Amino acid sequence: MDILIGLQWGDEGKGKIIDLISRDYDIIARFNGGANAGHSIYHKGKRITLKLLPSGIFYPHIKNIIGTGVVIDPIALQAEVEQLQACLPDTDLFHRILVSAKAHLVLPTYKYWDIYFEESPEYRTIGTTKNGIAPTYSNKILRQNIRVGDILSKNFEAEVFQILAKQYLELQALGQDMPMLQELYDNFLEACNFFKKTQITDTEIIINEALRNNKKVLAEGAQATLLDIDHGSYPYVTSSNTIASAACVGLGVSPKLIDKIYGVTKAYCTRVGKGIFPTEITGSPANELRKKGDEFGSNTKRPRRVGWLDLPALKYAIMLNGVTDLVLTKADILNGMSEVPICTAYERDGETRTLVSPTSVDDAARPVWKFLDGWNTPLGKINQQIQVPKELKLFISFLEEELKISVKYLSTGPQREELIILDN
Template identity: 35%
Template sequence: MSVTVVLGTQWGDEGKGKLVDILSADMDVCARCAGGNNAGHTIVVPIGPENIEKTFAFHLLPSGLDCNGRLFISDRAQLVFDFHQIVDGLKEVELGGSSIGTTKKGIGPAYSGKASRSGLRVHHLFNHEAFAIKFRKIVEGRFKRYGHFEYDTEGEILRYKVLAERLKPYVIDSLTFLHAQLELKKRVLVEGANALMLDLDFGTYPFVTSSSTAIGGVCTGLGIPPKFIGATIGVVKAYTTRVGGGPFPTEQLNEIGTHLQEVGREYGTTTGRRRRCGWLDLVVLRHSCLINGYSSFNLTKLDVLDELPEIQIAIGYSVGGKALLGFPADLDVLVQVKVEYVTLPGWKTSIAHTMTYEQLPENCKKYVEYIEQFLGVGVEWIGVGPGRNSMIKKSA
């Protein structure tokens, strides 16, 4: 089982990129399998002899990628064009008050084209005449649907002729490549995009992304059979955030929410939008565990809770006095839930320079252990600060 998978467990922005960056040092291949440049991964790395921290924001590339002679693109990858981004914005305007709050990066319209079998893939770029015919037809279809928005179709066709030549050296049959690596017992690291609660099937539909962000997306996105998947690490933010619309049961529209936003620097890597913040939700995480079957957790941004005198954790939902057995599919039900919380004491001290799990304050360890016991999954990694080295390794 040569494949290690890192997945988001909540609504995204859990800090997956830093763990991928750390794990990649012992890996032969880093891969992305879903989504596009709507997903942002920020890593902070010490540079030079003075270890001055520099921030890198990755979007399309895996966070742990060494590009020197090792960057490959699947010939089956779907292409997101500028007109997809325009259409994305037009669709949001069309929805009005029911806007989903997308990143407007064109992901939804591109996935729609894929599902309707009218999308274009990387390999289409290399037959320019055929590509041009297909491209014009797709754009004309969008004009008919949304009106004639400003777009230089012929200019784009010429631009992609040039881009195709630049891209060509990096394009491979990824299925053949990956399976050749697996046969050689090479170690493959898969970095998920977004997170489980944004999954098209199991997330808070329709306030979701357009891809499968769950473990199944690894198999369908990369063509890897389940038998090759070993460790599946779920990245859990020590509280909960989400971007865009949709119900959020533990959201704190108060000083706690403001504290989490400011101390946690909760602004989107891709959009710059202020994230909505709330307490950790173990109902969400239990739902996430059922689907993805995590072997361990990476608990991130635990240091953001340092100054709080007490910390709440959601452990159950009820509607009309009746406990819900799972996370509801119906958002009309979700907006009605009463959240049951457990309150734990805070630790009121900085953990930013902690080097081992044993050095953490007792109340901090109790917080970690409560999560482990409730979900039956061990915490293997703990983030105690934004830097690359601010991660404690704990036996899961």
């Protein structure tokens, strides 16, 4: 089994890379997160955002598995399938989708808990997407939640109503604005009935049987390394483990079966919401980079914070994941710059550190900058390594020397075909 991971704070372009390489796999399996993040893919020239569905959904030969580690909002899943069905009218999407019976459901009241926690002055504001992801994982750990397999139980409807009614009264008592309880309940059950059209099964058995039969499996991560609940820039992180080792837990696969680990990084950095961002830039340079790179959330449409490439944090992410193949995206966005800044280390109290956890970098730490010559060649027009401008080749060589890993893929634009495999 191979794994594909984002190495920064998300939005590295994972969806495009998975879409491109997935044609070589038999199974694409999502192992963490929920509908709080989106992978943008261009299909027949149209941009499509996948939030819960694995990125192999466009290929008829691929089984797309939503694994046990994912939390699933049935209403969001129904909306996503229906939107995709409109783009693929003659395709039986349900035949391509398998869902773990052990994955947990996002109940409709959880979104309102998210809103309450984000807007209440009594709680820390994280900057979540308010999709109910954290309350779902919280109730999973408390062993008070409902799983996908429970949809098929005869007691499902009564159990759901009991939980919703209890939480509804609690939220009302806290002053949270709510729609009618019956409306929440009816809409949820309608989406759950739609959910039954998918194949609800023990996906860990299917994946392991496929691996025993020499089938190729690609594990797809949501969010990214620096948003990991344990190793990211806590508390401004997501609610699940996002690093490569989490794929084994989220899908039920032994670490002995892992082969390649693809790590995706932009040529610069972005993040959404609050949290440390040592190489962040502001003002007109930030606005220009944000506009040029279309740095707005694929799910929330929120403007992303932008900054220059952070090598100490990237080294940390590569170390955590054990990356074997590095993917560089959005170098095309930096085209036309006279020089490209890269943070190579941090200085604090006379000490220089080139490998750091993001949470250990505070306001007293000063970035150490390296400025490389920029390139001025539209990358979307090139399709061979020999055409890559000299300055970008030197940029890549510098990264490889610093990171001690080769760049395997170079993305030259947002479209599926705009990618070059580099021969190092």
